[in-house]
Amino acid sequence: MNTQELLATTVDEHAELVRALLEPALAKRGTETVLLADALDRITAGVVLSPVDLPLFRxxxxxxxxxxxxxxxxxxxxxxxxxxxxxxxxxxxxxxxxxxxxxxxxxxxxxxxxxxxxxxxxxxxxxxxxxxxxxxxxxxxxERGSDLREGDELLPAGIRLAPRHLAALAAAGLSSVDVVVRPRVAVVTTGAELVRPGREVELGEIYDSNLVALSAALRVVGAEVTIATRVGDDVDALLAALQDAASTSDIIITSGGISKGEYEVVRELLGFLRGTVGEIAMQPGGPQATADIAGIPVIGFPGNPVSTQISFEVFIAPLLREASLLPPAQKRTLTLVGDVSSVEGKRQFLRGRVVDGDRVEVVAGPGSHLVAGLAASDVLIDVPADTTQLGDGDPVETWTL
Amino acid sequence: MNTQELLATTVDEHAELVRALLEPALAKRGTETVLLADALDRITAGVVLSPVDLPLFRxxxxxxxxxxxxxxxxxxxxxxxxxxxxxxxxxxxxxxxxxxxxxxxxxxxxxxxxxxxxxxxxxxxxxxxxxxxxxxxxxxxxERGSDLREGDELLPAGIRLAPRHLAALAAAGLSSVDVVVRPRVAVVTTGAELVRPGREVELGEIYDSNLVALSAALRVVGAEVTIATRVGDDVDALLAALQDAASTSDIIITSGGISKGEYEVVRELLGFLRGTVGEIAMQPGGPQATADIAGIPVIGFPGNPVSTQISFEVFIAPLLREASLLPPAQKRTLTLVGDVSSVEGKRQFLRGRVVDGDRVEVVAGPGSHLVAGLAASDVLIDVPADTTQLGDGDPVETWTL
Structure with missing residues (x-):
């Protein structure tokens, strides 16, 4: 296989690698014309000139x-x-x-x-x-034209359309507007153990929460989910899914299949796709992969649900928020309640809950399978790689979820 | 006619009147079961107990x-x-x-x-x-159940569902969730002069921007737009539209038809609907009305586009944000650039644009028809009723749009 071990080893280095792959893909997006009723939160593709005087008449x-x-x-x-x-x-x-x-x-x-x-x-x-x-x-x-003259700028390029902008377009008689195509992202979860929620599970199977979580997280940051599909531990099925995704998407996200055990289908396939795969000094979310299929970047997350969700927040959400002109996730320094120990050499994202406005307590353990624990948290506590011990009252950096 | 003059005369008094009408209507909402794919940003109707141990097995x-x-x-x-x-x-x-x-x-x-x-x-x-x-x-x-035990609380009641919550539901095998029905709001714009954007206008006609603006603004605050319709200056058509809206909605918003001239259809009809109509000490947005049709509250805004949009932000958006568990609009004290004079006795909401992070300059004039001016602004400058003059460098309260 031709899989390369990832050169990046820190969270920041891998984030830069992902940015380098995704920014060109996001920049390539075209424009489309949408009706005003569908234009809320979309981004103007260019300056909109008023086709009329406003007011239309005295x-x-x-x-x-x-x-x-x-x-x-x-x-x-x-x-x-x-x-x-x-x-x-x-x-x-x-x-x-x-x-x-x-x-x-x-x-x-x-x-x-x-x-x-x-x-x-x-x-x-x-x-x-x-x-x-x-x-x-x-x-x-x-007076006619006292608000705006025909041919003047009604809206600038590159703004996120709020109701007041749609009102201005409508007032000028426009029923549609040219906007930038949303980032089109495909989600492919992998693992023979995954079962769709609502079905029966047998011993050894688990419910696939990553498809739901990633699809929703993409919507939150303004992306369009083109494909959301689940494949088992089958390289051919995965390849077919990725090819399908590549034909409709700007970016592909996979979950699972990149650790060092057997049946790691994404890892196996990435060998054929100029892929990189390896360990980041990060917990949870250590294994990370990247690849390219038909010119479309593939970002491979580990399959543990908490790892997947945190990987998305750390590596992809910031880029998509930028692309959608959304503010970045809020980061705040809070005061830790209680003691925490952290693995040396790994940047750890602990789950935390804010108490009394400016203090934060750790929720659940560090395990990457604790989905209910993540659901019960409202911030991630960002513990630097060289920190092994934090005590009650220490300042900690947090990312608001 | 039985229309009562509004007792309220200040913005705060009218806001309290609207709150008293809308809170019971919002509290009456029922619950519904939605698929996880449709549950993002919805509010849990009750505690969700886990039907399984998580993890499902050791x-x-x-x-x-x-x-x-x-x-x-x-x-x-x-x-x-x-x-x-x-x-x-x-x-x-x-x-x-x-x-x-x-x-x-x-x-x-x-x-x-x-x-x-x-x-x-x-x-x-x-x-x-x-x-x-x-x-x-x-x-x-x-260990089986080390994240959560069967029967334990998976999610609390009354939370707004984020991706991590949907992930927890999916991981527990649930494919749907009980949520509170969104506020269902009907929008009825009135005025014989209104034309749908995209059509031809004749002299005397204008494009209806209120339908687009109110529909989008409702979506921003988490409401469902049940009906968005336009009626001319025809009391029978308006009554039919309101009856239709009342049968499907929790709240009805109208625009136009409440000033003191002729052809003021909302004002005419409100006489039959235990309505109140009158002038608030507010600019823009002075004329305001309320009514009740078949037990459903009707909030009547003036028809000028800027008046309508600002009325929504001042009187309705705060209540719907609360109902949707969204944070209130940000209010900040900024430093005024330049001088401003304001009408005595009226609380004025001027359109402003933030410059250099903490200063604000007035955009466009105070006219309630300046839709392009509103579109070009990013805050409302809230000038108290007893203020008639503000100077360069004065602190002003602003509402972020």
């Missing part, structure tokens, strides 16, 4: 009367009401000097009028109205 | 050899390898004292064995192996 800011400002320069003044303009499709005739028209908020201000007198500044109903306050030209009138 | 923590610890108490010792146990469905026979079996990570530890010697602590291949390090009983063995 309109009234208040319910009241459209006037010629010079007609109300001296008040009180009583003027004939010669019509009404509602907020709807209409082409009002020009206002004759010396007259006013009743106008609703948002309605077209007619030619000849240059101000709106709010209803509350007037008296009288019916054929005439008495205006109590004079108004300057332009008052309570929203 | 298994090997490392690749190596299952042994009787007392057989390797004195090392080096060479022992016959009598078989192999892989991680898959299997019922291995009991280990005879004085022998070992090759075992893979996660495989069933046979009866008679009480420790696993990792591969790296052994020498030799084939029929016999030489063990170099003694191991105590229990070493490198994961």
């Amino acid at each position: 309109n009234a800011q208040m319910d009241g009367f459209a006037v010629l400002a010079s007609d109300v320069a001296t008040v009180p003044v009583t003027l004939p009401v010669v019509g009404e303009i509602a907020a709807r499709a209409t082409t009002p005739g020009a206002l004759e000097p010396g007259t006013v028209v009743r106008i609703m908020t948002g309605a077209v201000v007619p030619e000849g009028a240059d101000a709106v007198v709010p209803l509350e500044d007037t008296e009288g109903e019916g054929d005439s109205v008495t205006v109590a306050h004079s108004r300057d030209a332009g008052e309570y009138v929203r | 298994n090997a923590q490392m690749d190596g050899f299952a042994v009787l610890a007392s057989d390797v108490a004195t090392v080096p010792v060479t022992l016959p390898v009598v078989g192999e146990i892989a991680a898959r469905a299997t019922t291995p026979g009991a280990l005879e004292p004085g022998t070992v079996v090759r075992i893979m990570t996660g495989a069933v530890v046979p009866e008679g064995a009480d420790a696993v010697v990792p591969l790296e602590d052994t020498e030799g291949e084939g029929d016999s192996v030489t063990v170099a390090h003694s191991r105590d009983a229990g070493e490198y063995v994961r």
